[in-house]
Amino acid sequence: MLAIETSDLRRTFNRSRGLFRGGEELVAVDDVDLAVPEGMIYGLLGHNGAGKTTTIKMLSTLLIPTAGSARVAGFDVVADERSVRRNLGVVLGGDRGLYNKLTARDNLVYFGHLYGVPRGAVGPRVDALLDLVDLGDRAADRVEGFSRGMKQRLHLAKALVHDPPVLFLDEPTIGLDPAAAVRVREIIAGLAREKTVLLTTHYLHEADALCDRIAIIDHGRIIVEDTPAGIKSQVGGDRRHLISVRGNLNGWTRELLGNLPGIASVDLEPTDDGLTTITLVANESAASVDAALRALHQEDVEVDAVRTADLTLEDAFLALTGERSE
Ligand SMILES: Nc1ncnc2c1ncn2[C@@H]1O[C@H](COP(=O)(O)OP(=O)(O)OP(=O)(O)O)[C@@H](O)[C@H]1O
Ligand SMILES: [Mg+2]
Secondary structure (H helix, E strand, O other): OEEEEEEEEEEEEEEOOOOOOOOEEEEEEEEEEEEEEOOOEEEEEOOOOOOHHHHHHHHOOOOOOOEEEEEEOOEEOOOOHHHHHHOEEEEOOOOOOOOOOOEHHHHHHHHHHHOOOOHHHHHHHHHHHHHHOOOHHHOOOEHHHOOHHHHHHHHHHHHOOOOOOEEEEEOOOOOOOHHHHHHHHHHHHHHEOOEEEEEEOOOHHHHHHHOOEEEEEEOOEEEEEEOHHHHHHHOOOOEEEEEEEEOOOOHHHHHHHHOOOOEEEEEEEEOOOOEEEEEEEEOOHHHHHHHHHHHHHHOOOOEEEEEEEEOOHHHHHHHHHOOOOO
């Protein structure tokens, strides 16, 4: 069975410009079709404003779709909103959603009751979840004294308190230090197969490591849907090419390289030692790198070194979506 299924899911907002002028319609989610099998960790990636949170809000019954349909755990998000909520745990970004004056344990107990967990089951469930998210020894402390990483782990535990089969995590590691993010990722990875997880993140190495499949959304539309490896190979070459050159390169050079056939993306980064590293993602590896080197030579740019490296999901993402956001 599919845990999450959408068909032509659409949401528009009225971007009104002052009181008396007519509003302009903004299409935030544009006919999105998703089919997420049970037990998967599924990534929804896209630039700022691409439509990820709007999609998650529609799937979690917080926003009504403008058109199309969506089912979560087999239930329609509009017609069967209560069943959807019962089968769903959601972690939306931000600090809200926990009671600061309550202890970690009391927060979870409160939400357990709210979600209708049977009385006798709440205590043991809460203790198990506190252990799962490494807060067992802080269970009796008030949340107001928690670090961001601890709060984020408690958010995860809260989303799991009614043992839902489906979990939506909107940027679950945002603002966490590397160690805290690693721990949250381990917890998410541990949920695989038991739960279906829909995850958004701007950390593409995180998506690469965690997700079984990924959909990339751009201006409200799904432009690619595949495994992380599949997405990398769709960009063509499975390598990226790093060319170090002397001096600073301008936007014009970038455009020149970007317009060469077979070059999927160009990124310029100055390095401390006065060089510029040009990262090329090339479709037809050898030929397009040669063309780039010839072009640089014609521009009298001195090439210092050429290396190849494995293509990252980030390279593929930028090549597929372009580098601008919104
Ligand atoms: N309540 C709203 N009213 C008007 N426009 C909105 C509203 N919510 C979202 N939008 C617009 O819809 C588009 C998609 O926003 P959304 O929050 O879904 O993006 P996102 O992919 O989650 O981005 P981010 O990575 O920044 O979180 C944006 O253009 C945004 O400005
Ligand atoms: Mg968002």
